[in-house]
Amino acid sequence: MKIFIDDTYEAMSKRIADDVVNIMNNAPEPLFCAASGDSPKSLYKELIQRNNASAIDISSWYFLGLDEWIGLDASDEGSCRYMLNKDLFHPLHAKEEMLCCFDGKTNDALKECNRIENFITKHNGIDVAILGLGMNGHIGLNEPGTSPLLRSHVMDIAETTKTVGQKYFSKPQILTKGITLGLATLTEAKHLFLIVSGEKKAAILKEALQHEPTESIPATLIREHPGLMVYADKAAAKLL
Numbered sequence: 001m002k003i004f005i006d007d008t009y010e011a012m013s014k015r016i017a018d019d020v021v022n023i024m025n026n027a028p029e030p031l032f033c034a035a036s037g038d039s040p041k042s043l044y045k046e047l048i049q050r051n052n053a054s055a056i057d058i059s060s061w062y063f064l065g066l067d068e069w070i071g072l073d074a075s076d077e078g079s080c081r082y083m084l085n086k087d088l089f090h091p092l093h094a095k096e097e098m099l100c101c102f103d104g105k106t107n108d109a110l111k112e113c114n115r116i117e118n119f120i121t122k123h124n125g126i127d128v129a130i131l132g133l134g135m136n137g138h139i140g141l142n143e144p145g146t147s148p149l150l151r152s153h154v155m156d157i158a159e160t161t162k163t164v165g166q167k168y169f170s171k172p173q174i175l176t177k178g179i180t181l182g183l184a185t186l187t188e189a190k191h192l193f194l195i196v197s198g199e200k201k202a203a204i205l206k207e208a209l210q211h212e213p214t215e216s217i218p219a220t221l222i223r224e225h226p227g228l229m230v231y232a233d234k235a236a237a238k239l240l
């Protein structure tokens, strides 16, 4: 595990963009797994800027969505796919055939999980997985209590996430379940980039990095991954 601490969220995001591009440029069939949420927003802006300036070429990149709320899809404002379309895929002009995201409106979750796992296998694994850190230590929608042995799966949303997750929606949203890459899937990725920003994440970041590995703090279960990079701004790192 490597930890990088930058003074600001913007500086941190530029550093992450440099590292993403380095890895993706050297991957034969680059597969980028994208978290939605607030933490990677500035990274995505940075990638879009570089792509617009022709400083990078994403035409050979494949994109995978990390997770989705069950019951929601791209047409629902605030869904993970809605946010990724808005913040990343559309501004990058990524072609639909390069994208693969969970359909939260599926009526066959097992089939949907298999579809996602098959996409990963077909493209020789994830090169970079961008991850945010939930306020309860979740990774994707792997909530406290999740097994590290699970691949893509459906999970009950924890109470904390039901509340915190309201920030993505303009109207109150009932969040009960999520569909997510599992920790077993994620730990097979070549690189895991955990992005943590802001003072509100300081306590959980400390736990994620220093608590003994436990299913009750899912982020502790990815710590042994040899390709784990943790990026924090000064505010998030203040308790380390």
Ligand SMILES: N[C@@H]1[C@@H](O)[C@H](O)[C@@H](COP(=O)(O)O)O[C@@H]1O
Pocket: 035, 036, 037, 038, 039, 040, 066, 067, 080, 131, 132, 133, 134, 135, 139, 140, 141, 161, 165
């Ligand atoms: N489903 C999302 C995750 O994909 C995200 O990485 C995490 C952190 O979100 P944020 O970056 O907004 O703090 O929680 C959300 O619930």
